[in-house]
Amino acid sequence: MQEDRKLIIYDAVLLAVSLYLAILLRFNFSMPAEYMGFLKLSIVPVIVITLVFNKFFKLYSSIWKYASVEELVSVIYSVSLSNIIFVLYSYIISFKFLENRYYRFPFSVHIIFWILSVVILGGTRFLLRMFEQGSREQPAAGKKICRKSKKLLIIGAGDAAAMLVKEIKRHSNLNYDIKGLIDDDLSKKGKLISGIEVLGGRDDIIRVCSEKGIEEIIIAIPSVDMQRKKKIINICKETECKLKILPGIYEIVDGRVNISKLRDVNIEDLLGREEVKLNSDNINRYIKDKVILVTGGGGSIGSELCRQIAKFKPRELLILDIYENNVYDVQMELNYNHPELNKKVIIASIRDIDKMREVFRDFRPDVVFHAAAHKHVPLMEMNPGEAVKNNIIGTYNVLKCCSEFSVKKFVQISTDKAVNPTNIMGATKRFCEMMVQAFDEVSSTEYVAVRFGNVLGSNGSVIPLFKKQIAHGGPVTVTHPEINRFFMTIPEAAQLVIQAGAIANGGEIFVLDMGKPVKIADLARDLITLSGYKPDEEIKIEYTGLRPGEKLYEELLMDEIALTSTEHKKIFVEKPNKIDIKYIEDSIDEFRKVSHDGDREQIFKLMEQKVPTYTRKKNEKESA
Numbered sequence: 001m002q003e004d005r006k007l008i009i010y011d012a013v014l015l016a017v018s019l020y021l022a023i024l025l026r027f028n029f030s031m032p033a034e035y036m037g038f039l040k041l042s043i044v045p046v047i048v049i050t051l052v053f054n055k056f057f058k059l060y061s062s063i064w065k066y067a068s069v070e071e072l073v074s075v076i077y078s079v080s081l082s083n084i085i086f087v088l089y090s091y092i093i094s095f096k097f098l099e100n101r102y103y104r105f106p107f108s109v110h111i112i113f114w115i116l117s118v119v120i121l122g123g124t125r126f127l128l129r130m131f132e133q134g135s136r137e138q139p140a141a142g143k144k145i146c147r148k149s150k151k152l153l154i155i156g157a158g159d160a161a162a163m164l165v166k167e168i169k170r171h172s173n174l175n176y177d178i179k180g181l182i183d184d185d186l187s188k189k190g191k192l193i194s195g196i197e198v199l200g201g202r203d204d205i206i207r208v209c210s211e212k213g214i215e216e217i218i219i220a221i222p223s224v225d226m227q228r229k230k231k232i233i234n235i236c237k238e239t240e241c242k243l244k245i246l247p248g249i250y251e252i253v254d255g256r257v258n259i260s261k262l263r264d265v266n267i268e269d270l271l272g273r274e275e276v277k278l279n280s281d282n283i284n285r286y287i288k289d290k291v292i293l294v295t296g297g298g299g300s301i302g303s304e305l306c307r308q309i310a311k312f313k314p315r316e317l318l319i320l321d322i323y324e325n326n327v328y329d330v331q332m333e334l335n336y337n338h339p340e341l342n343k344k345v346i347i348a349s350i351r352d353i354d355k356m357r358e359v360f361r362d363f364r365p366d367v368v369f370h371a372a373a374h375k376h377v378p379l380m381e382m383n384p385g386e387a388v389k390n391n392i393i394g395t396y397n398v399l400k401c402c403s404e405f406s407v408k409k410f411v412q413i414s415t416d417k418a419v420n421p422t423n424i425m426g427a428t429k430r431f432c433e434m435m436v437q438a439f440d441e442v443s444s445t446e447y448v449a450v451r452f453g454n455v456l457g458s459n460g461s462v463i464p465l466f467k468k469q470i471a472h473g474g475p476v477t478v479t480h481p482e483i484n485r486f487f488m489t490i491p492e493a494a495q496l497v498i499q500a501g502a503i504a505n506g507g508e509i510f511v512l513d514m515g516k517p518v519k520i521a522d523l524a525r526d527l528i529t530l531s532g533y534k535p536d537e538e539i540k541i542e543y544t545g546l547r548p549g550e551k552l553y554e555e556l557l558m559d560e561i562a563l564t565s566t567e568h569k570k571i572f573v574e575k576p577n578k579i580d581i582k583y584i585e586d587s588i589d590e591f592r593k594v595s596h597d598g599d600r601e602q603i604f605k606l607m608e609q610k611v612p613t614y615t616r617k618k619n620e621k622e623s624a
Helices: 002-026 034-056 069-096 107-137 159-170 202-212 226-237 267-271 280-287 300-310 324-337 353-363 377-382 384-404 424-442 462-471 490-503 520-530 581-597 600-610
Strands: 150-155 176-182 196-200 216-219 242-245 291-295 316-321 343-347 367-370 409-415 446-452 454-456 476-478 487-489 509-512 541-543 563-565 571-574
Touching: 002 034, 002 107, 034 069, 069 107, 150 159, 150 202, 159 176, 176 202, 196 202, 202 226, 216 226, 226 242, 226 520, 280 490, 291 300, 291 353, 300 316, 300 324, 300 367, 300 490, 316 324, 316 353, 324 343, 353 384, 367 384, 367 490, 377 384, 377 424, 384 409, 384 424, 384 581, 384 600, 409 424, 409 490, 424 446, 424 509, 424 581, 424 600, 446 490, 462 476, 462 520, 476 520, 487 490, 490 509, 490 571, 520 541, 581 600
Parallel strands: 150 176, 150 216, 176 196, 216 242, 291 316, 291 367, 316 343, 367 409, 409 446, 446 509, 454 487, 476 541
Antiparallel strands: 509 571, 563 571
């Protein structure tokens, strides 16, 4: 408040000086005596009128050390309107005091006064900003800078990079010393952006980092496609510099670039997965204004399905999970991001057929996305009965309810581990695919399964484990030097599952394009590098041996079955198999019995009978 009063006093004095100076300039610094009286009549009203408009345009509410073009425009508006009122005032006063020989000012005086007012009022404010900025950038007198500035290289010389340079210069506390910019546009080489030179293209990154002693790199090209970004990141990795990145242009919602939006480069950036393009019309037809049920809605895939489904405005979203903590977090997130969404959280187990029937009877879902499952391979190998109860019998309960209550569409989340499975988890998921195809033959519901590989960052995946191991100083544990897996991001998987549901006719097993397989050892090295350490030196990698039921290589499709492309380039479909529903019903009875008895060996033997492609892979202890 005290600062505002000071500024009002300054403005009053400056306005008086501006008006007096305008008259002097108009008459070559020789003011006619008859205008002095008119000046005395005008100066107080002019100051009051201008101060009122300044207040109206909030010129005393702005924090002027952050002044920008918007504040200058406000100064122009205020001074312009004040001068219009001043002109009218001049005519009125001139008419009233004509007999006393008071004259109105020439129109040129008003023009000069307007120019001076804008320059002086606006100039003082921007001088204040420059003074504040300068004082922030310079250390206090008598104090020494204790921290050494980090030498920074910025990749990109476009709008985003230009804004980032200004932000970094404004935030001296970041302690960055920008050594240069990199851009593949050769016409920019040697040019300056806010005093920072463009030093070359991507092929010059390693050389520049070496010559300039670069310690940190920021990639500021938010509109670049994923493949180009991946190539640039791979070059930057060779420099051993700390990497940060501006998120993609779609993640920067307001179009502005600031320091808070910088993040570390992550594994998703290195994979180079392209953004999924969805056919919204197809999805709208089966989700918009419909009741959608997501089982396992608190899990990694289930929760992302809920986020993506919410965008398509269902009439009601039902989020079902046995574990209340995770599903509560999803509920709070959706409450914040989609307050208009009608949603219900249901705490229930898919193993409980009576509860499932109650849910379907009360809410009558139109579409069911079935993501509830036990998925940890080694844990399920040790607890095969639980895998059968949850993955097979639980899924059977949901399939049965969909048929009984005339659900329009059922989408099963499957896995690459269901292909020629060597572990109990993969075998249960393969049997789920068989159940989906059997139910599709006898029910009006359209049953489909969507098969994909590992998703980055999901609960229990290698990425969170590696991050914890790196945080503890290592070692990072990998089961085998040659083990590889297919990977995609959680949002990509969820979006493609929803898209597959839109193009399904029933009975299909859709296979998502997972790209090329990635060696887990390479993934570990990349993550160590991105965390600022040297692999095998500062953080060791240890190989622990394949776990029970674990494959060296994963498969996404049956070798003997060709895939057919669909209307979406990342979704393929297997030729449907005809499975007898009686075979399924009889098998369920047998699975119920062996899982109840708890005989692990009998469970494994029954699974080998029911899933022809399942080959049990014993570990060394079991073999002995």
